[in-house]
Amino acid sequence: REDAAGRRGDRVTGAQRDVPIAPATLTKGVSPTQAPVGETVRYTLTTTIPANANYYFADLSDSLPAGVEYVAGSAHVVFAGGPTIADEPRVSGSVAAGQNLVWSVEDAAPISTSTSQRTIRITYDAKIRDTVKSAAPTNTAVFSWNTNPGDNDPATRQKTLNASAIVTIQNPNLTVQKLVKPLGAADGAYAAAKTGNPDQGFTYRVRVTNTGNV
Numbered sequence: 663r664e665d666a667a668g669r670r671g672d673r674v675t676g677a678q679r680d681v682p683i684a685p686a687t688l689t690k691g692v693s694p695t696q697a698p699v700g701e702t703v704r705y706t707l708t709t710t711i712p713a714n715a716n717y718y719f720a721d722l723s724d725s726l727p728a729g730v731e732y733v734a735g736s737a738h739v740v741f742a743g744g745p746t747i748a749d750e751p752r753v754s755g756s757v758a759a760g761q762n763l764v765w766s767v768e769d770a771a772p773i774s775t776s777t778s779q780r781t782i783r784i785t786y787d788a789k790i791r792d793t794v795k796s797a798a799p800t801n802t803a804v805f806s807w808n809t810n811p812g813d814n815d816p817a818t819r820q821k822t823l824n825a826s827a828i829v830t831i832q833n834p835n836l837t838v839q840k841l842v843k844p845l846g847a848a849d850g851a852y853a854a855a856k857t858g859n860p861d862q863g864f865t866y867r868v869r870v871t872n873t874g875n876v
Contacts, residue, residue, distance in 0.1 A: 686711050688805045690724075690825035698832040702733060702789045705827060709805045711744070711780040719814045720767035720807040722784060724751075727801050729794030730829075731757045736787035739765060743780035751786075758793055794831060802826045839869045 687710045697703050707722060726732060732753055739747045744767070751763040765784060790799075803826070806819045841852040845863030852867055 686715075686717070686805060686807075686822050688803060688822045688825045690803045690827045692827040692829055695828070696830045696832050697790055699790050699792050699794065702787050703829055704785060704787050705801070707782075707784040707803050707825070709782040709822075711776075711782070713777050713779050716809070716811070717767070717807040718809065718811045719819075720805070722765045722767070722782065722803065722805050724763045724803040725801055726755075726761045726763070726788060727794070727796060727799035728758060728760045729791045729796075730761075730799055730801065731789045731791055732761050732763055733787040733789055737763075737765075738785050740783045741767075741780065742783070743776060743778055744782065747782070757791060790829070790831065796831070797833065798828050798830050800826050800828045837871045837873070839871070841867045841869075843867075 689708045691706045693704050693706075694701075705724070707724060709722060711717065732751075734753075735750070737749045737751055739749050741747050747765055747767055751765050753761055753763055755761040763786070767782070802824045804821055804824050806816075806821045808814065808819055810818075841854060842856050842864050843849070843851040843853065844856060844858060845865055847865075856864065858864065
């Protein structure tokens, strides 16, 4: 064809544009948010996988604080739009120092490209032990993956922002005070100990003070 300047031939022009893919997201919650020692709480992890993206060797991990114990057999995993993931995590560490829970998506299959958004939802229970070291223990979840199907090196993994949940420990702190005074004496006569005659009467006062948060 001929262009406006009288030159003949075909010309091809092109343009390139990078289209970013939305990142995965991770949220975490706990219920109840306040609990006494000995209570069981339920944690929920929700990971959203965007459409049109592959995730290889993906892991969901959750680090429990010291004194908070995973309840074995309580975990349940639902991967909407993805492969079945085993409910029970790999558990390492100790209750005294803190446990780490890991769910490996790659054990089921890679998270392959999909035209639809997908969601991984994990719920599990944990018990507040009397060895808990913090008044507001925080535990943090991480979703990690590789972009190369042949790369399972943890050092090259990408990660989303961490997601955390906090439980406020309801901890009463009681002190008991017992005082005594001669019967009929003014309140100012109360003391930790009194002497008297065998036939003398006494009045006792017991005071319980709670300086805890419940």
